Amino acid sequence: MTNGLENVVAAETVLSDVDGQAGRLIIRGRSLDELAGRASFEDVVALLLEGFVDGLPADLPAALGRARAEVFAEVSALDAGLLARSPIEAMRALLARLADDEDAATALRLIAAPAVFTAAVVRAQAGHAPMAPDPALSHAADVLRMLRGAPASEPEARALDAYLVTVCDHGLNASTFAARAVASTRAGLTSAVLAGLGALKGPLHGGAPGPIIGMLDEIGAPENARPWIEAQLDQGERLMGFGHRVYKVRDPRADALKAAVRQLGARHGRLEFAEAVEAAALAVLKDRKPDRALQTNVEFYTALLLEALAFPPDAFTCVFAMGRVAGWIAHAREQALGGRLIRPQSVYVGPRPRRAA
Ligand code: ACO
Numbered sequence: 159m160t161n162g163l164e165n166v167v168a169a170e171t172v173l174s175d176v177d178g179q180a181g182r183l184i185i186r187g188r189s190l191d192e193l194a195g196r197a198s199f200e201d202v203v204a205l206l207l208e209g210f211v212d213g214l215p216a217d218l219p220a221a222l223g224r225a226r227a228e229v230f231a232e233v234s235a236l237d238a239g240l241l242a243r244s245p246i247e248a249m250r251a252l253l254a255r256l257a258d259d260e261d262a263a264t265a266l267r268l269i270a271a272p273a274v275f276t277a278a279v280v281r282a283q284a285g286h287a288p289m290a291p292d293p294a295l296s297h298a299a300d301v302l303r304m305l306r307g308a309p310a311s312e313p314e315a316r317a318l319d320a321y322l323v324t325v326c327d328h329g330l331n332a333s334t335f336a337a338r339a340v341a342s343t344r345a346g347l348t349s350a351v352l353a354g355l356g357a358l359k360g361p362l363h364g365g366a367p368g369p370i371i372g373m374l375d376e377i378g379a380p381e382n383a384r385p386w387i388e389a390q391l392d393q394g395e396r397l398m399g400f401g402h403r404v405y406k407v408r409d410p411r412a413d414a415l416k417a418a419v420r421q422l423g424a425r426h427g428r429l430e431f432a433e434a435v436e437a438a439a440l441a442v443l444k445d446r447k448p449d450r451a452l453q454t455n456v457e458f459y460t461a462l463l464l465e466a467l468a469f470p471p472d473a474f475t476c477v478f479a480m481g482r483v484a485g486w487i488a489h490a491r492e493q494a495l496g497g498r499l500i501r502p503q504s505v506y507v508g509p510r511p512r513r514a515a
Pocket of ligand 1: 162361362363364366395396397398399400401402403404447450452455456457
């Protein structure tokens with residue numbers, strides 16, 4: 159009996175393929191190397207949705223800009239109760255206000271929503287008024303502007319764009335599976351995205367990068383890395399940013415993101431320090447689990463990149479959702495158009511009722 163559906167094939171897809179042995183990711187026939195740093199987030203949204211969402215506008219960047227402006231109206235629903243929650247919980251609540259349809263306008267609003275709502279929540283939590291979107295900007299540049307209240311530099315917008323492209327889709331990960339299961343009931347795109355968001359939030363999936371900053375801050379200096387890591391593992395804790403269900407070699411997205419951090423010029427010495435912690439972690443994991451191929455996953459350098467872009471660590475998972483929402487929607491539509499209801503079986507191992515005397 160497999161616990162975790164390891165190696166179970168639950169869908170056929172033309173959207174993405176993860177080769178865990180070779181460390182390769184393909185998105186609709188293109189390799190990640192071909193896309194990251196070359197295609198924009200808007201390009202990969204078009205690539206993923208083509209053929210799955212009817213009536214996609216030809217000028218997708220402009221349509222996504224308009225969608226950002228439309229969903230901004232929901233920000234007025236932010237109240238003290240929501241602002242007391244974590245950014246992902248507040249963002250999820252705003253997203254749940256969107257209508258549950260399947261058309262192109264709904265798809266674009268859902269892609270716009272995590273970006274607009276996250277920026278508004280982070281600003282409001284810091285005591286600033288939310289900023290309305292500028293539909294003329296690229297998605298990445300507008301996210302940073304809405305977050306900070308001032309335009310971001312060109313390299314910063316490029317770095318965020320590269321991140322959103324890098325995480326836009328990744329096979330049948332837990333959140334995409336959750337989105338597909340909901341879509342298979344024909345519930346609608348907003349419900350599917352909410353399912354994806356719920357699954358993404360957990361620390362074993364998209365919730366890992368925030369705590370990585372906590373780990374780096376606690377370690378403080380390279381010479382503390384090994385003892386700190388040993389102590390964590392002694393307590394039965396897992397190291398965030400390491401290990402993956404599918405990749406048995408280094409996650410190719412880790413290096414794409416590391417390159418983006420380097421180009422951005424992270425805080426002096428921060429990247430070198432993180433590399434020292436990574437090397438110590440890999441060495442300890444190899445000693446402790448020689449039969450498991452535990453490698454660096456996407457989240458380790460995600461944390462460094464989003465820190466360099468001045469996102470607060472408790473909003474890192476929201477930024478992941480800004481990119482992955484494109485994949486959730488494409489998968490939800492692929493499932494709704496061609497798939498059957500997802501309804502696996504369970505094996506009952508509990509007690510049987512007593513036979514009546
Ligand atoms: N730190 C310490 N030990 C680990 C780690 C880790 N990061 N990852 C796996 N292990 C250990 C497990 O304890 C287990 O040991 P055991 O065989 O003695 O019980 C063994 O390695 C195998 O782990 P599994 O639980 O079988 O791996 P699984 O495929 O279920 O989990 C996961 C993958 C959840 C990513 C895991 O590696 C983990 O918890 N990593 C830390 C959290 C993290 O970085 N999450 C982000 C993942 S990337 C993403 O979702 C975008």
